[in-house]
Amino acid sequence: MADVEAGVEQPASTQDVPVPQAASLSEKMTSAGTGYVLEARDLTYKVKVKVGKDMQEKVIVHPVNFTIKPRQLMAIMGASGAGKSTLLDILATRIPQSSVDGEYLMNDQPVSSTFKRVSGYVMQDDALYPLLTVRETLQYAALLRIPGLGRAQKKEVVEETIKALKLSACANTIVGDDRHRGVSGGEKRRVSIGVDIVHQPKIIFLDEPTSGLDSTTALQIVETLRAICQRDRTIAVTIHQPSSRVFEVFDKVMFMSKGHLVYNGPPTGLGDHLQVISKDPLPKFANLSELFLEVVDKYEREGNVEQLLLAETSILLHRNFKNVIRTPELFLVRLFTAVMTGLILGSVYWDIPASEEGVAQLAGYIAFTEAFFIFTSLEALPIFLDERHIFAREHGRGAYRVSSFVLANTLVILPFLFLCALIYSAISFYMLGLANGGGNFIYQVVMIFVMVVAANGFSTFISGFVPDALTGNGMGTAIMAFMFLFGGLFINASQIPRGWIWFYYISMFRYPFEGMMKSNIDQLPDSQEQLRTTSLEQFDIEDWNRWTSVGAMLVFFVGWRSLFYLVLRLKYSKR
Numbered sequence: 197m198a199d200v201e202a203g204v205e206q207p208a209s210t211q212d213v214p215v216p217q218a219a220s221l222s223e224k225m226t227s228a229g230t231g232y233v234l235e236a237r238d239l240t241y242k243v244k245v246k247v248g249k250d251m252q253e254k255v256i257v258h259p260v261n262f263t264i265k266p267r268q269l270m271a272i273m274g275a276s277g278a279g280k281s282t283l284l285d286i287l288a289t290r291i292p293q294s295s296v297d298g299e300y301l302m303n304d305q306p307v308s309s310t311f312k313r314v315s316g317y318v319m320q321d322d323a324l325y326p327l328l329t330v331r332e333t334l335q336y337a338a339l340l341r342i343p344g345l346g347r348a349q350k351k352e353v354v355e356e357t358i359k360a361l362k363l364s365a366c367a368n369t370i371v372g373d374d375r376h377r378g379v380s381g382g383e384k385r386r387v388s389i390g391v392d393i394v395h396q397p398k399i400i401f402l403d404e405p406t407s408g409l410d411s412t413t414a415l416q417i418v419e420t421l422r423a424i425c426q427r428d429r430t431i432a433v434t435i436h437q438p439s440s441r442v443f444e445v446f447d448k449v450m451f452m453s454k455g456h457l458v459y460n461g462p463p464t465g466l467g468d469h470l471q472v473i474s475k476d477p478l479p480k481f482a483n484l485s486e487l488f489l490e491v492v493d494k495y496e497r498e499g500n501v502e503q504l505l506l507a508e509t510s511i512l513l514h515r516n517f518k519n520v521i522r523t524p525e526l527f528l529v530r531l532f533t534a535v536m537t538g539l540i541l542g543s544v545y546w547d548i549p550a551s552e553e554g555v556a557q558l559a560g561y562i563a564f565t566e567a568f569f570i571f572t573s574l575e576a577l578p579i580f581l582d583e584r585h586i587f588a589r590e591h592g593r594g595a596y597r598v599s600s601f602v603l604a605n606t607l608v609i610l611p612f613l614f615l616c617a618l619i620y621s622a623i624s625f626y627m628l629g630l631a632n633g634g635g636n637f638i639y640q641v642v643m644i645f646v647m648v649v650a651a652n653g654f655s656t657f658i659s660g661f662v663p664d665a666l667t668g669n670g671m672g673t674a675i676m677a678f679m680f681l682f683g684g685l686f687i688n689a690s691q692i693p694r695g696w697i698w699f700y701y702i703s704m705f706r707y708p709f710e711g712m713m714k715s716n717i718d719q720l721p722d723s724q725e726q727l728r729t730t731s732l733e734q735f736d737i738e739d740w741n742r743w744t745s746v747g748a749m750l751v752f753f754v755g756w757r758s759l760f761y762l763v764l765r766l767k768y769s770k771r
C-alpha cells in the first residue's frame with residue numbers, strides 16, 4: 197500500500213515523482229516488476245474499401261516505427277481522421293494482429309495472448325451507473341475484473357485505485373447524471389479510468405481521456421496519469437487538442453497526419469521541428485501543438501504530407517549547423533592549419549622543376565598532403581564521441597532514426613571539408629607551379645575533397661564503437677599508419693609480398709596518391725616524353741585512370757558511413 201499513499205501525497209505534476217521501492221499489491225499482481233517496452237516495427241494497417249463497384253486497398257496507418265517505454269507518458273496526437281484511434285486500437289490489440297502488417301513487440305517478443313492480461317484499455321465515454329457511489333462502482337469493477345483475488349485484497353486494490361486517481365474526497369458520493377447531482381465531470385472521468393485499470397494493468401491505453409473537459413480538469417487528469425505512469429506503467433493516450441500545459445506534461449508525443457507518423461519525440465523538440473517545416477515565421481507565444489496541427493494541415497491540403505517525413509534529417513542538420521556556427525574554433529583551427537600547411541609546403545617545394553628530382557618532390561608533396569588530411573581527421577574524434585552520447589540519449593527516447601542521424605552528421609561536414617580542400621589546393625598548387633592542363637587543379641580539389649570526406653567517414657566509424665577518444669586515436673592512428681605504408685610512395689604494388697597485397701587495395705592513401713601522381717605526370721610536356729614514361733613506370737601507374745581514384749574514395753566514404761550506421765544500429769537500436 198505504501199506506494200499508492202506516497203503517490204497521493206506527491207504533487208503529481210512534477211517531473212520527478214519518486215518511485216516507491218516497496219512492492220505494492222499491484223506489483224505483486226502483475227508479472228513483471230520493471231514494466232513493459234512496446235515496439236512497433238513498420239506497423240501498417242490497410243483495409244479494403246468499396247469504390248464504385250470495385251474493392252480498393254486503403255492504407256489507414258502507413259508503416260510506423262517507435263518504442264514506448266515504462267515511465268514515459270506518451271500521447272498520440274493529430275487532427276480528426278489522422279489515424280490516432282486506429283493506431284491506439286492496433287497497440288491495444290483491439291484490431292486483430294492478423295490484419296496488421298509489420299511487427300509489434302512487447303519486451304522484444306511478439307505480442308501474445310498474455311498481452312490482454314497485462315494491459316487495459318480505457319474508453320472515451322463515461323458509461324457508469326449513476327446511483328452507485330464511486331467506491332461501489334470500483335468495487336463492482338474489481339469483482340468483475342479480478343475474480344481470482346480474495347475479498348480483502350480486492351478491497352485493498354479498490355482503495356489503491358481511489359488514492360491513485362485522487363478520488364478519496366468523493367469516494368462515497370454517487371456518480372450521478374443529469375437528474376441526480378453527483379461527482380464533477382473530471383471526477384467522473386477518473387472513475388471511468390478507474391473501472392478500466394482497477395486490475396492494475398502494467399500497460400494502459402486511453403482514448404481521448406480529456407475530451408469534453410475544461411483545460412484545468414484535463415490537466416489534472418493528465419497529471420494523474422503521469423503519476424501512475426511513474427510506477428513502471430507504460431501508458432499511451434490519444435489526445436486531440438491539448439492546452440500548452442497539458443502538452444508539456446507528456447514525456448513523448450507522436451503526431452499523426454493522414455496515417456503517417458510525422459513527429460515522434462519529446463514535446464520540447466517540437467519548436468525546433470516547427471522552425472524547419474513551417475514556411476512562415478512562428479509567432480512568439482503560441483500553443484506549439486496547435487501550431488503544429490495547423491502547419492501539418494497546410495501540408496495535407498497541399499498534398500505534401502510525405503515532405504514532413506523528411507523533416508527529421510533537416511532538423512538534425514539545422515541543429516548541427518547551429519552547433520558548428522556557435523563553435524567556430526573547431527573549424528577555424530582546422531582551416532587555419534590547412535592554410536598554414538599549404539603555405540609551408542608551397543615554400544618548401546616552390547616551383548617544382550620538370551625533372552626526375554621534380555617528380556620525387558611531387559611525390560613528397562602528395563604524400564604529405566595525404567598524411568596531413570587523413571591523420572588530422574582523427575582530431576574530430578572527441579566531438580564525434582560527444583555527438584554519439586547525445587545520439588544515444590535521444591535515440592533511446594525514440595526522437596529520431598539512426599539513418600537520419602547518420603545522414604545529418606554526414607551532410608553537415610561536407611561544405612566545410614570542401615572549403616579546406618579548395619583553400620589548401622589554391623595556395624599550394626600555384627606555389628608549386630604545377631601545370632593546370634587537363635583540369636589538373638580541379639582534379640586536385642576534387643581528389644583531396646573525396647579523400648578527406650572518406651577519412652572523416654573512417655574517424656566517424658571508429659567513434660561509433662570505441663569507449664573513449666584515447667582508444668579511438670590509438671586504434672585509428674595505427675590503422676592509418678599501415679595504410680600509409682601501403683600508400684604507393686614507400687613500396688610499389690609489384691614489390692609488396694603476396695600476403696600483404698590486400699592492404700594495398702584497402703589503403704586510403706594509395707588511390708589519391710596514384711590519382712594525383714598520374715594527373716600531374718600526364719601534364720609533362722611532350723619534350724619530356726622520356727621522363728613521363730619512366731615516372732609512370734616507377735610508380736606502376738601507366739594504365740591508371742585518375743578518376744578511378746576518385747571513385748575508390750567515394751566507395752570508402754559510403755562504406756565507412758554505412759559501417760557507422762550499422763554499428764549504431766547494432767549498438768543502440770535494440771535497447
Ligand SMILES: Nc1ncnc2c1ncn2[C@@H]1O[C@H](COP(=O)(O)OP(=O)(O)OP(=O)(O)O)[C@@H](O)[C@H]1O
Nearest residue numbers: 243245256274275276277278279280281282283436
Ligand atoms: N475499417 C475502416 N474502413 C475504412 N476506413 C477506416 C477504417 N478505420 C478507420 N478508417 C478511416 O481512417 C481514418 C483514421 O481514423 P481514426 O479513427 O483512427 O482517426 P482519428 O485520428 O482517431 O480521428 P478522430 O480524432 O476524429 O477520432 C479515418 O479517415 C477513418 O474514416
